[in-house]
Amino acid sequence: MVTAESPRPAVELPAREAWELAPDAFPLRLQLPPDWELTDEQFLELGALNEGWRIETDAAGGLLIMSPTGPLSSVQGVRILAQTLAWSDAGGSGVVCESSATFMLPNGERRMPDAAWISDERLETISDDDLIIWRLCPDFVVEVRAASDRLGPLQEKMEMWLSQGARLAWLVDPHEESVWVYLPDQEPERLERPESLTATEIADDLTIDLSRIWPQSEPEHG
Amino acid sequence: MADSTTLQAPTKPVHVVKPRAASSADSPYPLRLQLPPDWEVTDDLLLELGSLNEEWYIEADADGGLLIMAPPGPSSGSRELRIGAQLLNWSDAAKRGGTFPSAMFRLPNGWRRAPDAAWISDERLSRISPDDEGVWAVCPDFVVEVRSASDRLSPVQEKMEMWVSQGARLGWLVDPREETVWVYRPDQEPERLERPESLTATEIAEDLTIDLSKVWPQRDQAESTT
Numbered sequence: 001m002v003t004a005e006s007p008r009p010a011v012e013l014p015a016r017e018a019w020e021l022a023p024d025a026f027p028l029r030l031q032l033p034p035d036w037e038l039t040d041e042q043f044l045e046l047g048a049l050n051e052g053w054r055i056e057t058d059a060a061g062g063l064l065i066m067s068p069t070g071p072l073s074s075v076q077g078v079r080i081l082a083q084t085l086a087w088s089d090a091g092g093s094g095v096v097c098e099s100s101a102t103f104m105l106p107n108g109e110r111r112m113p114d115a116a117w118i119s120d121e122r123l124e125t126i127s128d129d130d131l132i133i134w135r136l137c138p139d140f141v142v143e144v145r146a147a148s149d150r151l152g153p154l155q156e157k158m159e160m161w162l163s164q165g166a167r168l169a170w171l172v173d174p175h176e177e178s179v180w181v182y183l184p185d186q187e188p189e190r191l192e193r194p195e196s197l198t199a200t201e202i203a204d205d206l207t208i209d210l211s212r213i214w215p216q217s218e219p220e221h222g
Numbered sequence: 223m224a225d226s227t228t229l230q231a232p233t234k235p236v237h238v239v240k241p242r243a244a245s246s247a248d249s250p251y252p253l254r255l256q257l258p259p260d261w262e263v264t265d266d267l268l269l270e271l272g273s274l275n276e277e278w279y280i281e282a283d284a285d286g287g288l289l290i291m292a293p294p295g296p297s298s299g300s301r302e303l304r305i306g307a308q309l310l311n312w313s314d315a316a317k318r319g320g321t322f323p324s325a326m327f328r329l330p331n332g333w334r335r336a337p338d339a340a341w342i343s344d345e346r347l348s349r350i351s352p353d354d355e356g357v358w359a360v361c362p363d364f365v366v367e368v369r370s371a372s373d374r375l376s377p378v379q380e381k382m383e384m385w386v387s388q389g390a391r392l393g394w395l396v397d398p399r400e401e402t403v404w405v406y407r408p409d410q411e412p413e414r415l416e417r418p419e420s421l422t423a424t425e426i427a428e429d430l431t432i433d434l435s436k437v438w439p440q441r442d443q444a445e446s447t448t
Contacts, residue, residue: 026250028250028278028290029275030255030271030275030278030290031271031275032274033267033270033271036261042258042261045258046256046257046258049257049258050255050256053253053255065255067250
């Protein structure tokens with residue numbers, strides 16, 4: 001029985017109007033002064049100093065502060081990662097990264113996908129200087145929507161992955177029990193609670209079982 | 223629940239977001255962002271951050287942390303204004319001190335904070351340059367904070383404790399949700415008052431009385447009509 005996730009201990013339950021005002025507060029965007037140019041080292045230091053928050057940057061000098069991944073979305077992310085990794089290991093192709101890997105995209109943004117697969121071809125483009133942040137866009141990205149994620153910014157992030165070079169991206173939304181499939185230059189396609197999904201754009205045999213991602217039905221449903 | 227209306231206009235796909243459990247939406251403010259030690263947040267930088275991020279209120283602690291807060295909603299803003307306006311009227315009429323909404327103060331402990339309303343005595347004002355548009359290195363004598371809907375109580379209480387420990391002679395925490403005022407004085411436990419109609423800041427001046435009747439949420443309509 002999976003119930004609502006609770007990322008922080010409930011020190012003081014806010015009054016109703018508090019969460020109506022800020023029901024989905026994240027990401028919080030903080031514009032940095034233009035002369036405050038973040039190096040990769042500073043970016044990583046910032047992340048290390050603020051454990052629990054996930055911090056990305058956009059191309060306009062903004063910090064994007066995301067809420068910590070709750071246990072439930074973490075479990076869901078790992079389920080997808082594990083299957084992608086098993087496929088990659090079995091087929092000997094590409095590598096799989098989880099959410100602590102940062103990618104510097106062609107537009108200058110530093111982003112961290114929940115799960116990503118990078119083809120051997122793109123891996124070859126990495127230079128020796130790219131030890132801490134990879135300057136490339138993953139081929140395949142999966143984002144799992146956490147309870148505190150606003151949908152709009154997450155959708156924009158998906159569009160961004162595609163515009164920066166991803167060949168396929170999935171937005172897995174456990175709350176809506178749906179997957180949005182993003183392909184370059186196409187409207188995203190919404191799938192209702194798919195039991196499994198094949199990333200044909202990547203490989204015909206990369207099939208991810210999603211059945212345990214979705215909230216369990218009540219017993220009377222059988 | 224019309225939660226879909228709280229979403230900004232969706233970019234491409236349109237669908238409705240269901241309300242979530244309250245536990246996932248525990249107000250995150252103030253959110254503290256620890257900056258690396260070599261990023262010195264000068265006063266100018268802090269003010270620049272504030273003007274670059276008008277959707278947030280940004281303060282700084284003494285350890286390189288930024289405190290990011292949601293601004294008050296319209297009703298909290300109106301309450302702050304009501305109290306600030308009375309403070310200003312008294313100050314102007316009495317020709318004593320001054321009120322400075324939205325001013326940022328550097329406290330002796332190194333924190334830089336901005337109160338919702340503040341009054342500063344002439345004596346303390348004489349220590350700073352009146353033309354200084356930056357952060358003032360002085361603690362106001364009298365500080366009022368109005369708890370807004372997104373404020374958790376304990377961070378506001380801590381802020382009040384800080385004001386009185388750093389030099390404020392009097393602090394009021396006005397909590398419209400609980401319909402209370404907490405009165406803070408140096409070295410004393412705060413005093414809790416239930417929905418006072420008005421309150422006199424005797425520590426500042428015997429005639430500094432603030433009408434709070436319109437600060438409280440209106441009760442039953444029948445009571446207020448004749």
